[in-house]
Amino acid sequence: MKNTENPIAIFSKWFNEECELTKVKIPSAVCLSTMGIDNFPNARFVSFKEIVDNSFIVTGPLDSRKGIEINNNNNVAITFWWAETERQIRVQGIATTINSKLADRYFEERNINAKAVSSICEQGKELDNAALLEKNIEDKVVEGKRIDRPSNWGGFSIKPIRIEFMEFKETRFHHRKLYEFHNGIWSMKQLQP
Template sequence: MKTSPIKIFKEWYKEELDLTQVRIPTAVCLSTHGTDEFPNARFVSLKEIINDAFIITGPLNSLKGIEIAKDNHVALTFWWTETERQIRVQGIARKIPERLADKYFHERDIYSKIVSSICEQGKETKDAKLLEQEIQQRVSRKEMVDRPEDWGGFSIDPVRIEFLEFKASRFHDRKLFELENGKWKGKQIQP
């Protein structure tokens, strides 16, 4: 198999985006090694692919940020209902540069910016209503919000990418690409 898995990903991604009606078509499940020895998974939004790396963003002091700082071996799982395809990516996560974090933060809507500047994602709150009121007040004042120091993102360099196309016969088409000595090696695998 000579085809680049990144090229396949981009083609499949475009096909799904062209067909989908879901509200957040960029959603992807990010899995990390939990600090409590359990795997941890949550949905994040794929921002783009830069230099063949998958870009995600969020608070660096959140549980996902803490877990990635401890062990940067992560997995991404895409499930696309319209095209009935799944893509699994395993890779190494690294913090994105500050200028890129600034760019992604600037692109967010005011509500998202204010939530990120006030909230400590995943931490306990004594009064959620009070916190929500503060956010609403700041949104209504249309406050300018700078990117918090603990907000950034990760660039995930893939080392393994598996493509699965579901078939009604259950004889699913699966291809696995693994990075070996800087080159992608692909093989067909059983369903």
């Protein structure tokens, strides 16, 4: 069934409602799922930044496991779970790398420790000497010098093709709506709990 409601607007409303109520430290945490190069799915929590051009933005090293997997197969999923409002949002979409200007902006917003870690660490690689790596990061922070965005650090814009909203109910008759994007138009169907 065609629907004039924009699921991106619904997402924004729900996200703002959760942020007003939540007590969790990182309300923007979202589970990003990719298809592994070994054909096993991989899921991990990343930080959702914002919606840009009706796409969901997440950031991180482009040469990490998630970056390699997205480069190999850019069909991804992100899943939000919000405890205060008891809502879940599932998004399936196509990931593309964000431009360097946007990546610079997100990197600049990071705190000094996050910048130091991103500039020194090779995310997901085997660790030989944790104490030495931690000292190198601490030294970089203590230097207090400007830390520029490493060339391997960026982000992904996830253009949704499906967005499912679920509101949990004590009766277990959860309210579920699935929006799908076809030929430039969102359509909606209600799903059984």
